[in-house]
Amino acid sequence: MKRISGLKLFASLFVLAALGPQVDLSYAQNPPPDHPSVTVGGQTFTPRSILARNMGTNEDQTTAFPPHKIIGNIYYVGTRTLSSFLIVTPQGNILMDSTYERNVPTIAKSVADLGFKFSDVKILLGNHAHGDHQEGDAMVKQMTGANVIVMAEDVPALKEMKPGGKEHPIDQVIHDGDKVILGGTTLVAHLTPGHTRGCTSWTTTAQEGGRTYNVLLGCSLRAPGVVPPPIAAEFDRSFKLVRTLPCDVQLGDHGAQYGMQEKYAKMKAGAPNPFIDPAHCFAEADVEEAMYHAIVAEQNAAHK
Numbered sequence: 001m002k003r004i005s006g007l008k009l010f011a012s013l014f015v016l017a018a019l020g021p022q023v024d025l026s027y028a029q030n031p032p033p034d035h036p037s038v039t040v041g042g043q044t045f046t047p048r049s050i051l052a053r054n055m056g057t058n059e060d061q062t063t064a065f066p067p068h069k070i071i072g073n074i075y076y077v078g079t080r081t082l083s084s085f086l087i088v089t090p091q092g093n094i095l096m097d098s099t100y101e102r103n104v105p106t107i108a109k110s111v112a113d114l115g116f117k118f119s120d121v122k123i124l125l126g127n128h129a130h131g132d133h134q135e136g137d138a139m140v141k142q143m144t145g146a147n148v149i150v151m152a153e154d155v156p157a158l159k160e161m162k163p164g165g166k167e168h169p170i171d172q173v174i175h176d177g178d179k180v181i182l183g184g185t186t187l188v189a190h191l192t193p194g195h196t197r198g199c200t201s202w203t204t205t206a207q208e209g210g211r212t213y214n215v216l217l218g219c220s221l222r223a224p225g226v227v228p229p230p231i232a233a234e235f236d237r238s239f240k241l242v243r244t245l246p247c248d249v250q251l252g253d254h255g256a257q258y259g260m261q262e263k264y265a266k267m268k269a270g271a272p273n274p275f276i277d278p279a280h281c282f283a284e285a286d287v288e289e290a291m292y293h294a295i296v297a298e299q300n301a302a303h304k
């Protein structure tokens with residue numbers, strides 16, 4: 001019996017080792033610790049639980065979530081845990097976040113399932129330079145010819161992102177406050193760094209029922225396990241800045257950041273749109289800010 005268990009263990013380790021190179025090293029190399037913990041809105045979080053909540057299982061990261069209209073001309077075309085948004089205009093569409101390269105065909109299918117053409121994607125935007133959000137940019141560019149627009153501060157990290165050796169496409173570099181305009185839709189890029197140097201929170205508006213709503217496509221505010229002083233300065237600025245952004249509908253690079261699955265479950269014809277939820281626009285910022293301060297406090301205590 002013992003020998004069988006040993007063999008099983010050996011086999012499991014071998015499988016883990018074999019999976020190793022496929023895992024995105026940007027987050028999986030050093031799984032974050034299970035401390036400190038913070039309680040916000042009656043829920044307790046640790047760095048590890050936040051990452052687990054964001055990413056889910058490998059299957060969650062690669063299985064399409066039912067594509068759906070969020071509000072106005074904004075649609076969800078991502079997986080269960082990795083967001084990808086389609087913004088439809090009369091002059092072609094904008095895609096935000098290609099996610100992992102292996103997800104690009106899944107995203108293309110979700111776009112088609114909604115009745116749109118993937119080849120109508122004219123502009124590809126990104127949320128931040130991590131593989132789970134922008135690794136697929138080169139494949140989207142190949143499939144659609146879209147103009148790839150990136151935030152200046154994320155360019156160095158994006159240039160390192162080369163799935164299968166492909167160069168990361170960069171057609172246009174923008175800066176804090178710049179606007180991306182297509183077919184009557186305007187997106188404003190707000191630099192909210194910390195999670196990456198070029199982490200970008202986008203704002204736009206959408207129409208529904210004769211009203212105009214402010215939509216915030218927020219960047220992750222999740223702090224790394226160790227926060228060096230220049231990154232702390234960025235987070236301090238970003239936590240203040242995000243709260244000044246106009247918001248009736250909050251979206252994020254992982255569905256868990258805005259309760260996507262719970263809100264989707266509440267969607268019903270004739271009922272109020274559950275994604276219009278201004279009261280909770282900064283709930284995710286509250287969690288991440290509390291965690292950031294707890295991490296910095298733990299770090300400072302360790303250095304005394």
Ligand SMILES: [Zn+2]
Binds near residue numbers: 130195220
């Ligand atoms: Zn990230």
